[in-house]
Amino acid sequence: MSNTNNATTSNNKVFKTVIFRGGGYSPKPLAWVGLSVFISLILMLEVLTRAGIITSLTMPIPSDVFWTLIELWQSGLLFKHLAPSLSRLVVGSFIGCSFGICVGIIIGLFSLARAGLVPLVAAIFPIPKIALLPLFVIWFGIDETSKYALIALGTFTPTVVATYGAVDNVDRTLIRMGQSYSLSWMSIVRKIVLPGAMPGVLSGLRISLAIAIILLVAAEMLGAEYGIGAYILQAGSLYDLERLFAGVAILSVLGVLVSAMIGLLEKILLKWRV
Amino acid sequence: MSNTNNATTSNNKVFKTVIFRGGGYSPKPLAWVGLSVFISLILMLEVLTRAGIITSLTMPIPSDVFWTLIELWQSGLLFKHLAPSLSRLVVGSFIGCSFGICVGIIIGLFSLARAGLVPLVAAIFPIPKIALLPLFVIWFGIDETSKYALIALGTFTPTVVATYGAVDNVDRTLIRMGQSYSLSWMSIVRKIVLPGAMPGVLSGLRISLAIAIILLVAAEMLGAEYGIGAYILQAGSLYDLERLFAGVAILSVLGVLVSAMIGLLEKILLKWRV
Amino acid sequence: ENIKINVGALRFTSHAASFVALERGYFADEGLDVELKFFQAAQPMAVAVASKDVDYAVTAISGGLISLAQKGATKVIGGALSEEKGIDGSQIIVSKEAYSAGMTDPSKLDGATWALTQTGSSFHYTGSQVAKHHGHTFKYKPLQKVGAIIGAMKTSQVDAWAIVPHIAKPLNGGGAVHIIGAISDYIPDYQVTVVFTSADNAANEREKTEAFLRAFSKGADDFNAALVDKTLGEDAAEDMIKLIHKYVYADRPYEKAAPSIRNGAMRINKNAAMNLDNIKAQLAWFKSEGLVDSSITFETLVDDSYVASQ
Amino acid sequence: MDLKLDNVSHSYGDLEVLQNVSLDIPEGKIVCIVGPSGCGKSTLLRMIGGLEQPQKGKILQVGDVPKGCLNALTYVFQDFALLPWRTVEGNIKLVLEDHRLTAGQVEEIISDVLSRTKLSDFRTALPKQLSGGMKQRVALARALAVNPAVMLMDEPLSALDSQTRELLMGDLVALWERAPFTSVYVTHNLNEAVRLGHSIVVLSRRPGRIREIVEIDIPLADRNSSSINLERKQSQLWQLMRDEAIAADQELLIV
Amino acid sequence: MDLKLDNVSHSYGDLEVLQNVSLDIPEGKIVCIVGPSGCGKSTLLRMIGGLEQPQKGKILQVGDVPKGCLNALTYVFQDFALLPWRTVEGNIKLVLEDHRLTAGQVEEIISDVLSRTKLSDFRTALPKQLSGGMKQRVALARALAVNPAVMLMDEPLSALDSQTRELLMGDLVALWERAPFTSVYVTHNLNEAVRLGHSIVVLSRRPGRIREIVEIDIPLADRNSSSINLERKQSQLWQLMRDEAIAADQELLIV
């Protein structure tokens, strides 16, 4: 009985270790892998583009993109482009998301609002914002208003959908509990419905804000002098791949940062979650 | 004791009906409201535009849009525009969604794939597809391929995210059950993980297909002669609001139809759900 | 007290007259306090004039501009860029593959795929005129963005295109495309871009509009002298390029930007005069293609009371 | 304050759930309601608490609500219904906030109910840190905080494991002994019913009708898990219900 | 086939869960494991079934797996673990599909286990249409379908209401009487333990150690809910565990 993995006999009986068949299906975090995938992808591209296997027409050399970014930073233009874009992002998505949350809650709470507004939202959702660009100029002018409006409209619909879904998912027994203690309507909404909907609202924001970043480019088609979107558009119209990729990289980093921020917010606001 | 709602006395005791304090917070469907909101909105616009309170520069007259649609249909152009758009939608989103589902499942099942791919997907998500249009021309040409590719890329990332979330949400006890009966790995994936992830995958598709419709316009920026997106773009560039709105209305209807289709699919595939 | 106005512009050399007039104080001399509003594309700029967010702007005549005029929102009031024999104007270019397949001359372009940004854009008009001249039929490909067209030309996915010299020349120099002709051979009096404003400005703000046109023309004169006619010498040319570099290719080093700016120099009409015949021809073409309503008259589009005809 | 159910009937659509239920709930007594699955016990309790309206019949409060009572009819739910984002203290405060009480009064009430439910040490814990038994103690503390005239309990122990259930039954008896409260106690568990009920109402299968009311005279404090008298009562109840329980179990649910 | 646990210990990180557990599980007997919450009962059972690996010690199968046994160590889970998208029949088929059986054999097995668990009428029902008791019967039928050498049951009745629990205990006894199976039966419920266990292993609080093994000689068929001997055994067990149950209940969970 020294070797536990094989069948052994003693007293004429077979002893066999129970074989292990559990495990798997529960991903473990491997932080370094993500980074190394990034690095090796970029290195590969660097080698292939330098060797000319991927032509300069198809893909810029990653290090050139990097130097373009550095240049952009050193010339002070990075900040000049980033500042207006960030303010458009913040103001636009703040308007869109806060309206979206309000409307979503109203839809979640009132049958009439739900019946009237849900089909409307469903019909607005698939409308591409860039198709409406000419109209945005007429409706909101060419200054910041139209950019805010475009981003706000783009974030509004997904926020509404996420929010009323979240309100629907609030545990009804908690609401019945509130009623059974004769809490006022406002108390129930403020103390039970809102915090209960928070997880869904936050994960909705994750998507809405990603959409806001995507819409930055469309928004800055409208008379924007500075802005990451304008920078990308200009690079695109001149077919300047280094700058195009530099701009895209900035948006990508922005997206990752926003997502991390929401992750942090979730950690703080939802620490009560199991 | 004839009036039950008021306090009544008999044998020196006060009898009072228990007051009702439940109800509410559970929306009831009111089908007619949605339709009437639509109709009254359109009627209002009709009156305002006809009266000139809303100028023709700001908004077309709804009935004009309607006649434009009818004309489009009668001239046979509607079909000529719709057919290529639908085929782009179907092929592009089929490629994007099926790849997305595969990658999502792989991420859901393997720690290594998750660690490597999730950050990559997170970085790709916020990249606006229209920014990459010049590159799509080089990478995929200006024929159908590039349109398929753009829609596929746009639907790929949200599908991946939804799918691996769905796989994560598959009840782990069901998987342990499969293991405890020594089912093969393939059996567990095919018979437990996949059907278990289906609800999440379908609700992910709802979003992905809405995005596909939105991207139709961007895709048809690339050398499309016919297509709803091309029709909208042309109307926009000619500042022809009637046709612009007619095109947008078609996309909107398409979105509602796709969403209804997924609803049907859910009803059929998920009838086991409580 | 100066009058505040907004002037729309794209970051192209063709908009130099406004930049010069602003930088050299010609607007201020006319009592105008000008703010430049930059756009990424011409079409939203036209709409912005219609919505009165912008007072004056320069753009090619397009279907969109005509539609806005029809809605009573905009008016063309003057000429800007024009083709002129002997001065480098828009070039007809073909892709490498098309060239080696025998499309070495505009007369051999029959059946070519001609690149456009959008249906009803100036590219559409120039292509149609080349085709008409030789009796060709072209297949038109709308690609929305100049960048997308460049990519498609470089990879030979479209055959031919006509584009301003500062884009055509570097592409030709890099060997990516071949220049096979010039648009000025087909449309000698081509009014490439025009000055336009809102109908309200044109009808009711005569003084302001005239002031703008005077300052704008002064800027154009300086530009023509320095870079088109080259009568002022190399130093003046350099000064002009430096001035324009503030607005065009601003984030590229001067050495890289200068040749592009120099190449892009096309004549801007003196005193903003218009080639009325060509504008009429363009309008007729738009109507014949069914791109705009056939009921639109020349007077709806153009207010010719401000400038002379050329 | 007593409660009086007068010929209560109710249907959900075509599904008749309750039929002519008449019942008196005397002050200071615990009335247990037992019956097979789906017979309408929870529906009946929701009606008594005013969370649902009976289609026929009346539910009456007899006599005045005692003074100092903030919420006459107070529920204790099977799944605790604690707000997961509030601490133990916060969950109790919730039901006091809508009444005009001074901070001192609130503090006094909270300390009192926490000590009565042996929770003083867990004041700042979040629900996720508590075991099921502790969670239900918090829910009990919250119910006691409003000084209810009647406690309505819907299978309050059925989500707990049997050892914890045993412990909480002891706690409930102790609380009642200290200050007798009126209660309607719905349960599936006959053992709970005979341990806690002064009278036990046996409902029939759906549509629920009253089949029998069994009175138990033994004082609560004297009942314990291995008393033979109780065992006999429990067996008697089980005989009454066994066949209906089997039938209820085998019914296909409509979904 | 017997099972033998040899000095099994296990920790999750710093949390020591099991300490030197040695135990024999003889063929044809039901061994119940009881103990306070979180003492490692489920962990131990997962190890016996090969779903987890003990850090120290060994778990051995003694003797050969009987012939015709498709899955020697077979689980019955607390929450049934039925695939909601398969019918009753499909759920049983699931565990037969990976073995090379003819359609006829599969059909025969399914009919047999369905009739043994009194489910023949529910063959095509979906889980959502079934009550909890019926669901657990399906899980039992599925376990029987693979003809297990040992049935590992982790609180199989604790998700059921007490009336259904009573019914299913009867069913389990009947199944065992008809064809005695070997089983490790984890439970919180002392009543279940004394009704079903040939021997009852009492674990201490975490880290779980064996405190005592109580043998019960009364044949399963002769035990019933109101037998005085069993009551005594149950009281004895409760005395053993009461303090630890209280302590386990009051522990703050780490999350």
Ligand SMILES: Nc1ncnc2c1ncn2[C@@H]1O[C@H](COP(=O)(O)OP(=O)(O)OP(=O)(O)O)[C@@H](O)[C@H]1O
């Ligand atoms: N809101 C409702 N709408 C429709 N049917 C309902 C509703 N609430 C309950 N029912 C049905 O009414 C019947 C009685 O439900 P109730 O919850 O009162 O039973 P119960 O005795 O509490 O059952 P259990 O013992 O399972 O808790 C059930 O068949 C249930 O499906």
Ligand SMILES: Nc1ncnc2c1ncn2[C@@H]1O[C@H](COP(=O)(O)OP(=O)(O)OP(=O)(O)O)[C@@H](O)[C@H]1O
């Ligand atoms: N995979 C795991 N990782 C970390 N800790 C775990 C894991 N599984 C269980 N534990 C911890 O180990 C301890 C024992 O868990 P286990 O589920 O075996 O207890 P139990 O006796 O079955 O409890 P219960 O009676 O509540 O079912 C608990 O404190 C639990 O939190």
Ligand SMILES: [Mg+2]
């Ligand atoms: Mg109930």
Ligand SMILES: [Mg+2]
């Ligand atoms: Mg356990």
